[in-house]
Amino acid sequence: MTGPQRSRRRRRTRPPRSDWQFPLLTDWGVRPERQKLLVIVTSSIAVLAAAVALVVVVASLGSYTPESRTGAAIAQTSSALPQTFHGWASPKLFEPISDRAEDAKPLTAKEVFAQKTLTGEKKLRLRLVASKIEADCSAALWGEALIEQVSAAECSQAARGLYTSADGRYVGQYTLLNLRDGQAAAELVESLKTLYRGGWTLPLESAKAAFPGSGYTEAGGYALGHYVGLVWIGRADGAEPTAKDDYVSLALTLRGAEKPVYQRVVAITGPGS
Template identity: 85%
Template sequence: MTGPTRTRRRRRTPRSDWQLPLLTDLGVRPERQKLLVVVVSVVAALAAGAGLVVVVTSLGSYAPDRRTGAALAQADAALPQTFHGWSSPKLFDPVSDREKDAAPLTEKEVFAQKTLTGEKKLRLKLVAGAIDADCSAALWGEELVEQVAQAGCTQAARGLYLSSDGRYVGQYTLLNLRDGQAATELVESLKTLYRGGWTLPLKSEKAAFPASGYTEAGGYALGHYVGLVWIGRADGAEPTARDDYVSLALTLRGAEKPVYQRVVAITGPGS
């Protein structure tokens, strides 16, 4: 009994149960839910296979002298040590063009869920939230800010979360871009661009990313949106065998619920 349990933890194969109730509440049919489960399972497998907890030194080390322009103002900003990006699943095709999803994101919509619940009793509580119409207010790094502006970013929604046991901190950033192509291009660029620019952490007395701490990040194209997941231990230490960062990332992605709601609003619950 003990052997198989340890094997499952090493492989970090997360269950997707947290997503099913979300889609059921929205009225999505079971066969559509299965599609999403497959997509998330593949994403988790790719993350585990790529070594989510390994520092990508092969991409080159990050040095302060590479920062220019707007980046200089954030010389002590926290940066993720790893980043992985994924293109948009077909599920989000209905919101691939902002003209078909023109209503701006609202705080009531984005921060409706104050707690995100995952497996193994993982609970992330919202401690700070903000939506900026000027996307540069939520980002730093000259190249990143410029590319986001060229992508037609009109909103940057950020939510800062702390786990109920105080062990983990996470921030979810949702960027409202022009279209799916712009979202895909940004995620692809961030595979290297993140080393010279990233999202600004929200300030809160309840949670913070240690400036020199170890963190990991992921970028997801979701139609014309880009979701940025940023996670780490609150003490800044590197993860141990006890820390399931795949499950942590999936739980934080519960903040994507507004995007799913917009898909259903366009296609209908039975589509």
């Protein structure tokens, strides 16, 4: 057999090139099986490095918690929530203040909380134990949908007063929201008939009275011109009312906190109207 023939035969019998051969590694004298091992090890290291980098990125973002959201928009499980709610439209009496432009003077603490004791029937007396007026209405509420609607209604003030009965049996909070106009107030009260289940007013804190977190409470909403009054009542022990508990009288007594709104109507229409 001639030399060229032997050369062609050797080329035909040479084993096929391995898929794991890389020219550079072959030139370095690295055998194919070694090249395969190097590729596997290198790939594993790359995957591990990517995983570590992902963990670092996620950790840098921090854990998600409701507190990381802005304001009190998230439903707060520690906050009490009324079991029932009833809403009422604004009486004609409040038409003179149906537009905030006609009643532009902001509410003051001296005006809203001048009466430290609210007196009702059956010798019921409610004593003011905490009060607060805030320009940021979202600071007095929780629940995203509620806060969004109040913001859309251009709420400029939220006044809250926390009361307790003389015998400590009852606790009540009155919240007054200063909205853009009567239409916004009416829409909010109507929405609250279902909206209250996912958002409500935040209770004021006081060592003298508190709403039990899981106790039974009732609430009502009243459109008063461009204002919305929110009544919230319950027993201090969280128990459901019995035949001895007159919640109608309790709610009417707490609504004595609305007196400043009536005074604003009189200031516009005059005492003889």
